[in-house]
Amino acid sequence: MLEARLEQANLLKKVVEAIKDLVQDCNFECNDSGVGLQAMDNSHVALVSMLLKADSFSPFRCDRNIALGINLVSLQKVLRAAQDKDILTLKAEDSPDVVNLVFESSDSDRISEYDIKLMDIDQEHLGIPDTDYAASITLPSAELQRICRDLSALSESVNIECTKEGVKFGCTGDIGSGSVTLRQHTNVEKEDQNVDIQLSEPVSLTFSLKYLVNFCKASGLSSRVKLCLSTDVPLMVEYSLANNSYLRFYLAPKIGDEE
Amino acid sequence: MLEARLEQANLLKKVVEAIKDLVQDCNFECNDSGVGLQAMDNSHVALVSMLLKADSFSPFRCDRNIALGINLVSLQKVLRAAQDKDILTLKAEDSPDVVNLVFESSDSDRISEYDIKLMDIDQEHLGIPDTDYAASITLPSAELQRICRDLSALSESVNIECTKEGVKFGCTGDIGSGSVTLRQHTNVEKEDQNVDIQLSEPVSLTFSLKYLVNFCKASGLSSRVKLCLSTDVPLMVEYSLANNSYLRFYLAPKIGDEE
């Protein structure tokens, strides 16, 4: 059986909000190391990979590997019932029909409990190769969100060009063109605001803004976001969570004359 | 003639907002004890009963019984002109064609005045019997609102089950099931947050969530709400206002296999 207690129900709520537009149904893979999720979006352009390590829960118990096939719209409906500060416990049997979610208010005077029916989902297991990226950029997540939102007013696509000095997000559309350039900068006082660039080779790649805007819904999960790029390889967008847990998005670059 | 001055125009505004989805046109019954309103919704499942006692106005003058038949959509349009802190005076002749609303800003520097045409409404007078309810639950109005909203994501109906220990709101729908349990609890420090249960007999009844969600629009009128239940009798939902004035909703239970 699975029994996993998450101090902040909000964490799962934000994760689901961030991915539900990309993926409708998916398996939450539970085993003794934690709860993981991998799924491609319908058009197979983007991939979501989440891992909530066992250490992110307390306590965490999972005797056997269980795949919980959940409709994310249903899950979101239930998670909206979570109040700020609520504690969430996920429970499932070893061969479950339902997953059980229990929300406790911190004073325990309010308990709400939901069962969500599970579904069988064909799990094409997705191997994600470890990649040595040519460029890794870590920046404030709110900044990336703002950039993507601003540029999406002009164009469907953004070109991300990274050099040792900085990173430039540029686009061209019918009404004109725009770009935002961030220089690498470090300030020990305001670490959250830093822009860190690790570069082995300059890169320039183009991506769909619609997807990036979508990924940025996860900004609430972490003040920082890491972008990893290499030529002809999907972009990785990573939100690191406590206890080495993470939410990652992958997005294939646009090629050649695609817009 | 009627002349009734209400220090907070907002009070009437909130009342109308809370009931206008249930009732289109209704009589405001004015007499020397105050202003009352009773109306059933179109499907005759729910009933609204409001009483603003004469003491809630200052001054209050009403020489004869007058029924003001008002279209609530029109009334709401006019009430939206009320600013925060505005003082409202209602005026009508003894056999009126119109009701006159005057808004004064608290500093009296701004006066606005509206006339709304009245309509003849057949008044089936509704006798509401006094009932000794088997269960009375008083809880924070925001909490009830939240519960009804959360559960309405899962189902059309909610079962309210009350015992000495607590009250459980439960429902079952296509995607799964959910329940919220509140234990009776009292804290002198935060009286507004208390859950008080008066029980002569346990009850379990099922109601339409659509209506309950609607009633909860009145949450802004009072931090507390009282639910009164007895088997096979309509639920009463009461928002108490100052000076023994009140806004009450009644809702017939669903019976048997209805959903």
Next chain:
DNA sequence: ACCACTTATC
């Protein structure tokens, strides 16, 4: 109290 998002309507 403001801003942003989500949902409902045209």
Next chain:
DNA sequence: GATAAGTGGT
């Protein structure tokens, strides 16, 4: 599909 209102979060 776009726009507008209502609701929820910061």
